[in-house]
Amino acid sequence: MKRNSTNSNASFRNMLSAGAKSIKLMMVLALAGTGIANAQFGPVGVSPVSLDKGLDAEARNPGGNNMPIRNITVTPICPGIQNLNVPDMSFDAVVMEWSNAFNYDSLIFRFALSGTNNYREIRIPGNPNPGRYFLQGLVAQTSYDFSIASVCGPGNQSAWSNSVTVTTLHEPAPRIQNNQRNYNQIRLNPNPASGSTAMSFYSPIDGVYQVLIVSSTGKEVMKKQFNCSMGQNIQQIDLSNFAPGLYFVRLGNGSETSIEKLMVN
Numbered sequence: 001m002k003r004n005s006t007n008s009n010a011s012f013r014n015m016l017s018a019g020a021k022s023i024k025l026m027m028v029l030a031l032a033g034t035g036i037a038n039a040q041f042g043p044v045g046v047s048p049v050s051l052d053k054g055l056d057a058e059a060r061n062p063g064g065n066n067m068p069i070r071n072i073t074v075t076p077i078c079p080g081i082q083n084l085n086v087p088d089m090s091f092d093a094v095v096m097e098w099s100n101a102f103n104y105d106s107l108i109f110r111f112a113l114s115g116t117n118n119y120r121e122i123r124i125p126g127n128p129n130p131g132r133y134f135l136q137g138l139v140a141q142t143s144y145d146f147s148i149a150s151v152c153g154p155g156n157q158s159a160w161s162n163s164v165t166v167t168t169l170h171e172p173a174p175r176i177q178n179n180q181r182n183y184n185q186i187r188l189n190p191n192p193a194s195g196s197t198a199m200s201f202y203s204p205i206d207g208v209y210q211v212l213i214v215s216s217t218g219k220e221v222m223k224k225q226f227n228c229s230m231g232q233n234i235q236q237i238d239l240s241n242f243a244p245g246l247y248f249v250r251l252g253n254g255s256e257t258s259i260e261k262l263m264v265n
Helices: 012-017 048-053
Strands: 026-031 037-041 055-061 064-074 085-089 093-097 106-113 120-125 132-136 143-153 164-167 187-189 196-203 207-215 220-228 231-238 245-252 257-264
Touching: 085 164, 085 245, 093 143, 093 245, 106 132, 187 257, 196 207, 196 245, 207 231, 220 231
Parallel strands: none
Antiparallel strands: 026 037, 026 055, 055 064, 085 093, 093 132, 106 120, 106 143, 143 164, 187 196, 196 231, 207 220, 207 245, 245 257
16 A cells, blocks of 8 residues: 555545546555555545544555555644633733643644734643643733634644633722832742742831732632731741632732732642
């Protein structure tokens, strides 16, 4: 059986028009690279599983089996993703999720202002398939269309998934003004986190601080007051009762406020 295609883009219609218009064809099929052939007469059914692995195909005249009419290689199909969803969002970010049952060479996200075709694309590694991506840099109170495609190799990209439309939330307040000196800027480590995270900040004085944590929908999930000393301070935050998602950590001392995003896995 011939394995090197003489026309890798040929379709069965092209094969018929190339000299087999009125004869019954025998298709000799083999999974690509295996050499295990299966001769069939007439219409040949090809399953998606076979196409996913790649397929070598050859059409022959049954009256002269040694005279190939056309030899082709069917390009493997790259399985697409059809269950994209956005379980969480904020004023400038979204969390996208999909099935991670299969690994790919890479994954491509595209997004645009809803109703437009001016897409921006982001490519991330697909092996292992993370099943989740945190996209930042969006504009508050703005609608976006999101979709995802898988890539299985050079020139082998799946169709785009279902499109998901999301409207980002209102920008939270208060905001720190550029002319304010923000001594108590929050650092969260690790972030993303699960179980617990350490909140560190610098205070210019001894005093009482309050930490408030709210979900991306504005629901208060933790509120705590504590004393701190002048200099660097560290507070452990217990996340064991937090559901996975995006949160905002707000730290204040009555005169200055700092806000930081926290992702809980």
